[in-house]
Amino acid sequence: DQQVKQNSPSLSVQEGRISILNCDYTNSMFDYFLWYKKYPAEGPTFLISISSIKDKNEDGRFTVFLNKSAKHLSLHIVPSQPGDSAVYFCAASLTQGGSEKLVFGKGTKLTVNP
């Protein structure tokens, strides 16, 4: 059972436009959410995070929005640049049985065309 879902395996946008990457989760106990970016042959890199007590977090061109009632979060990249082309992973964290558990989505491959 996939608790964190990224339903779009790929996304293609034009340089300068907005990229919107979506992520849905099923467990309302998740209290912290993260986005990672991964280039080929490299490990994932932390991008931005948001706590469940917030609905928005912004860092430069990257903004994450959280809609708790819909169990949905999204990553907005504005403006998109060719160097943003990578696989983006959404992850959610919760504390369970005294342990902190991190669950990842399967990733969305973003291609930004010049």
Next chain:
Amino acid sequence: KAGVTQTPRYLIKTRGQQVTLSCSPISGHRSVSWYQQTPGQGLQFLFEYFSETQRNKGNFPGRFSGRQFSNSRSEMNVSTLELGDSALYLCASSPGQGYDEQFFGPGTRLTVL
């Protein structure tokens, strides 16, 4: 500062064998986490070590184990390899507890034949 290093980068094993992967965290980092990445399942959390203690564990069978040494270096062991264990194994380190400051290594590509 040197980044997270993982050895070996590539590994080929046969079913039934066991394998040990190594991870050297960034100097000063005390937490090391391991992840498995496959095309079908994406990135899955294996376990996390902090100060030589396993702090968190994902939903993987007991064939997957790990340890952390006093210098924060970590090893991951997989026994009785199965074809489905073929994956990219990623290690991440962070200064303390918490996932948003993780730095990932390049991974070890394990192929099980």
